[in-house]
Structures are given as C-alpha cells and as structure tokens.
Amino acid sequence: MTPRHHLDEATIVGYAAGALPTALAVVAAAHLSICRKCRESLRDAEAIGGLLLAQQQAPAVPSTTAREAILAQLSTAQQDPSRKDYEPVRANDPDALPAPLHRYFGPTFSALRWRMVAPGVHRIRATQITNGNLMLLRIGPGKSVPMHSHQGNELTMVLRGSYVDALGHFSPGDVADLDCDITHQPITSPGLACICVAATDAPLRFDSWAARMVQPLIKL
Structure with a gap:
C-alpha cells in the first residue's frame, strides 16, 4: 500500500505539536x-x-540538554492511542484495522457492526470522541455523496475500495486533507x-436543501 495522497504539511506540524483535535489526530x-x-x-x-x-530555554540550561528534554517531550506528547500508535504497520493482515483505530472501532473489519443511515450508506460513530467527530463510513459502489464544503477541517482516509472527486482518485491508504476552501462530491468506484x-471539527456545509434537511438526523 503506497499512498498517493498525503497529509498537508500544516497537519503534520499540528500533529507533531499535539495541537490537532482528537478526531483529526486519530485519522x-x-x-x-x-x-x-x-x-x-x-x-x-x-x-x-x-x-x-530549545532556543527559547534560559541560558543557564545547556542547549544540548534542553534539546534532548524537549525532543523527549515531543515524542511522548498526547499519551493516547491516536498519538503513540502511528508506528508503521508490520502485520500483513487484510482483516486488521490500522492500530490507531482499535480503541474506537476494534481491531478488525469483520467485527464491525454497521448502522444504516441512508440507502447504501452505513456508519459507525466513535462515541468516545468529544473533541470533533470521528466515524467509519461504508458507502456502496457507484454512489455519490452530496456536493458539500466544510465549515472547518476534514480528514478522510480510505481503508477499502476507492472514490473519485475533483481532487483525484483516492484508494486504500490515501488521505483527503480538506479545509473550508474545498467543495467536492465524492463518488465511490x-x-x-x-x-x-x-x-x-465542524459540520459539513451541503449545497442541496434536501441534504441540509436530513443533516441533523445523520449528524454529518
């Protein structure tokens, strides 16, 4: 699995600093x-x-000691699974979810218990998350998500299957790192x-009045 779509540099910097909302940090x-x-x-x-x-430390503190201490703090920041489990996957198990998702959805695809929210669309919401909205989505082949933009930020990573939108083709491992400037309509392959x-980290903004009517029910 070699992703072609990656995290934005600003997202990586925010992740390194421990500044991302929990939901975004998990993805x-x-x-x-x-x-x-x-x-x-x-x-x-x-x-x-x-x-x-390290450069901001008091002169009395040796720079090498300060640097080592700060790097140690950075490496242990956000002591939750979304932070420490980014280490590369080593097991080649097609049923395994990525390790950072285990706390919220369990370890395997086969054990997932989906809830239908629309014809051909199923979802599992991570109820543990209070800082943002984190979910798994399963959308049937050949279906489209209504045209929408974003009131905040969205991170979406493909786990199985693929979709296409104005930004390109997204397959397993690819991540869409989106902000309020992006309007798109994903269509599954x-x-x-x-x-x-x-x-x-904020609700979507749908173009269609019909999608806006059901938005409170599906909580997207």
Whole structure:
C-alpha cells in the first residue's frame, strides 16, 4: 500500500505539536501508520520543533540538554492511542484495522457492526470522541455523496475500495486533507463498497436543501 495522497504539511506540524483535535489526530495517526513519506515529514517537524523550543530555554540550561528534554517531550506528547500508535504497520493482515483505530472501532473489519443511515450508506460513530467527530463510513459502489464544503477541517482516509472527486482518485491508504476552501462530491468506484475513516471539527456545509434537511438526523 503506497499512498498517493498525503497529509498537508500544516497537519503534520499540528500533529507533531499535539495541537490537532482528537478526531483529526486519530485519522492522521492511521495514515502515518502506513505512510513512510509522512512519517519522515513528521520526524522532521518534531526535530525542528525541538530545536526551536530549545532556543527559547534560559541560558543557564545547556542547549544540548534542553534539546534532548524537549525532543523527549515531543515524542511522548498526547499519551493516547491516536498519538503513540502511528508506528508503521508490520502485520500483513487484510482483516486488521490500522492500530490507531482499535480503541474506537476494534481491531478488525469483520467485527464491525454497521448502522444504516441512508440507502447504501452505513456508519459507525466513535462515541468516545468529544473533541470533533470521528466515524467509519461504508458507502456502496457507484454512489455519490452530496456536493458539500466544510465549515472547518476534514480528514478522510480510505481503508477499502476507492472514490473519485475533483481532487483525484483516492484508494486504500490515501488521505483527503480538506479545509473550508474545498467543495467536492465524492463518488465511490464500481465493484466494492468504499470504507473510510473520517474526522471533522465542524459540520459539513451541503449545497442541496434536501441534504441540509436530513443533516441533523445523520449528524454529518
């Protein structure tokens, strides 16, 4: 699995600093667990952040000691599974969910218990999350999500299947890192249902009045 769509640099810096809302941090961690390129960018962000913080230490503190202490703090920041489990996946188990998702959805696809929210659309919401909205979505092949933009940020990572929108083709491992400037309409590819993990820090903004009418019910 070699992703073609990656985390934005600002998202990686926010993740390194422990500044992302929990829901977004979980999806970022899931992508990091399978993406070597983004892990390398994360290590660079952590190192740069450590050096910048070290320069702000009092002169009485040796710079090497300060740098080591700050890097240690960065490496242990956000002591929850969304932070510490970004380490690369080693097991090649097609039934396994990425490790950062285990706390919220369980370890395997086969054990998931889906709830239908619309014809061909099923969802599992992570009820533990209070800082943002985190969910798994399973959308049948050849279906489209209503055209929408975003009031805040959205991170969506494809786990199975694929979809296409104005930003390109997204397949397993790819992540869509979106903000309020993006308007799009994902359409799932034929053949397999598309399973994604998605996080938002604000409700979506749908163009269609019909979608806006049912939005409070489906809580997107």
